[in-house]
Amino acid sequence: MTENNKQKYSLGIVGGTGKEGKGLAYRWLKAGHTVIIGSRQHEKAQRAVEELSEFMGHTPEGLQGMENRAAVEACDIAVITVPYAAHKATLEDLKDALQGKIVIDVVVPIMPPKISKVQMPAAGSAAQEAQVILGDTCQVVDAFQNISHERLMGQGDTDCDVLVCGKGKAARDVVLGLVADTGLKGWDAGPIENAMVVEGLTSVLIGLNMQHKVHASGIRITGIPDQV
Numbered sequence: 001m002t003e004n005n006k007q008k009y010s011l012g013i014v015g016g017t018g019k020e021g022k023g024l025a026y027r028w029l030k031a032g033h034t035v036i037i038g039s040r041q042h043e044k045a046q047r048a049v050e051e052l053s054e055f056m057g058h059t060p061e062g063l064q065g066m067e068n069r070a071a072v073e074a075c076d077i078a079v080i081t082v083p084y085a086a087h088k089a090t091l092e093d094l095k096d097a098l099q100g101k102i103v104i105d106v107v108v109p110i111m112p113p114k115i116s117k118v119q120m121p122a123a124g125s126a127a128q129e130a131q132v133i134l135g136d137t138c139q140v141v142d143a144f145q146n147i148s149h150e151r152l153m154g155q156g157d158t159d160c161d162v163l164v165c166g167k168g169k170a171a172r173d174v175v176l177g178l179v180a181d182t183g184l185k186g187w188d189a190g191p192i193e194n195a196m197v198v199e200g201l202t203s204v205l206i207g208l209n210m211q212h213k214v215h216a217s218g219i220r221i222t223g224i225p226d227q228v
């Protein structure tokens, strides 16, 4: 498939007014996908659309802002980018609208103030928590936990890989395609039970950021030759 005839999706980003959501929106818009920025407030979603348009130097054809519920109802694939403290309530609220969809969960169970210490919820990870809340018709897939919004909004080499794990190989493959569309290298990191490692790594990276006075450390998988 060429770049032009690759499948395009409508991506509804819940909490898309925030730092990580806008970074992902920027990357997916550049790849030609439709992006619906979701927010608890319609006006805030519209402001995020204006900010992104200004950042990109034009208003991309496929960019819209809506309340979270409308964004989820209108999208093919939902993306969750709210703080962990809002994760459970947000998913419970949108559960009916998310049924039958792939849900890309970007949330890391960061529990301030100890943000550089891995603290997993009882379910094992935020992704497993989401899968329990949403039920079996949804496929929750973890991705982008280890890539900072600063790198997503940057222009150069992102120097960071993305581990993708979650329910079902077919769903992971769709998300791996969307990772590739952001310009990042994605890896199939297996079933949803592996999400605790992927999400936990973020606290390790936050600790490294603090130690080395940087903002955006990341990970690379090595030892696997490039596929021809």
Ligand SMILES: NC(=O)c1ccc[n+]([C@@H]2O[C@H](COP(=O)([O-])OP(=O)(O)OC[C@H]3O[C@@H](n4cnc5c(N)ncnc54)[C@H](OP(=O)(O)O)[C@@H]3O)[C@@H](O)[C@H]2O)c1
Pocket: 014, 015, 016, 017, 018, 019, 020, 021, 038, 039, 040, 041, 044, 045, 080, 081, 082, 083, 084, 085, 086, 090, 106, 107, 108, 109, 110, 144, 145, 146, 147, 148, 149, 150
């Ligand atoms: N920032 C990063 O570099 C980064 C990297 C990897 C993963 N993540 C993960 O991605 C998620 C989002 O991170 P972020 O830095 O983008 O967060 P953020 O900017 O602090 O918040 C994102 C959005 O979440 C919504 N929100 C905030 N409080 C809420 C509440 N109580 N209920 C419902 N929605 C609420 C807000 O949207 P509205 O007010 O418009 O509703 C906000 O704009 C987090 O779980 C984080 O762990 C972040």
